[in-house]
Amino acid sequence: MREAHVRELIDLLQLERLEDNLFRGQSRDIGTPFVFGGQVLGQALSAAQQTVDPARAAHSLHAYFLRAGDVQAPIVYNVERTRDGGSFSSRRVVAIQHGRPILDGAISFQIEEHGLEHQTAMPAVPMPEELSPLAPIPAEKLAALPEKVQRWLGRDLPIEFREVQPMDRLAPEKRPPAQYIWFRLAAPIEDTPALHRALLAYASDFNLIGTATLPHGISLATHHMQMASLDHALWFHRPFRMDEWLLYACDSPTAQGARGFARGQVFTRDGRLVASSAQEGLIRLRD
Structure with a gap:
């Protein structure tokens, strides 16, 4: 079953090429009110990667979520080949549904180069084998929630998560705005770096902005809360595999004006910093 879920996710990121710079991807309803932002990020990166020399790897992605996506409709990705220089390539990607843009992003690629190196240390946390998988929500509690929330919290994901502080x-109880979560694909996959980067773009949208809700004791199950990603940035630093354990170290330095801001660092289990992320999201409590 896990292998089937992983293959479905990979197929979701394998876009149909309509023209040289035009691609189409399908949508999946995983229980979020609209298309999951990570899906659009992963597909946008997948589209851009198909227009760049394979010797150039994505090193940064910056995107704005402009409109909520329709889970019942496909998404078209228009890639603009902004620049191909001696070392770097730039692409602009616009995701379109029903004739209107839902995401506007810029992605930069670079040839492999060597230079100065340093990194921050990985937080001292238990290894994933020392932690328990996410406990399922009891059926009677799940049944009392709205249908969409049931699908979100009761979903069987292609990605395993293990929380350092469940x-x-x-x-949720109120706690400081920081969390550490191990994650990996639920089954091994082929060694294709571009695919692993698209999968990390997908996974990086999980848990990030939720870090900004921790001091307030609210979650997606809070019935009067509206929550949505506004923008997302992702930087790739070093090689990694999505089917091996990665630690997502997230913190939220501020929330204000119905917006929360969160940062993330992704480490391999041997302590290499392989990616960083940042996101601002809408967190609106309705009367």
């Missing part, structure tokens, strides 16, 4: 996803 919390009650229905009634």
Whole structure:
């Protein structure tokens, strides 16, 4: 079953090429009110990667979510070949649904080069084998929630998560705005670096902006809360594999004006910093 879920996710990121710079991807309903932002990020990166020399790897992605996506409709990705220089290539990607843009992004690629190196140390946390998988929510509690929330919290994902500090996803206690989560694909996949980067773009949208809700004791199950990603940035630093354990170290330095800001660092289990992320999201409590 896990292998089938992983293959479905990979197929979701394998876009149909309509023209030289035009691609089409399908949508999946995973229980979020609209298309999951990570899906659009991963597909946008997948589209851009198909227009660049394979010797050039994506090193940064910056995107704005302009509109909510329709889970019942495909998404068209228009790639603009902004520049191909001696060392770097730039691409602009616009995701379109029903004739309107839902995401506007810029992605930069670079040839392999060597230079100065340093990195911050990985936080001292337990290894994933020392932690338990996410506990399923009891059926009677899940049944009392709206259908969409049931699908989100009861979903069987192609990605495994193990929280260093587990919390009650229905009634979280207030705590400092930081969390550490191990994650990996639920089954091994082929060694294709471009695919692993697209998969990390997908996974990087999980848990990130939720870090900004931790001091307030709210979650996606809070019935009067509206929550959505506004923008997303992702930097790739070093090689990695998505089917090996990665640590997502997230913190949220501020929330204000119905917006929360969060940062993330992705480490391999041997302590290499392989990626960084940042996101601002809408966190609106309705009367």
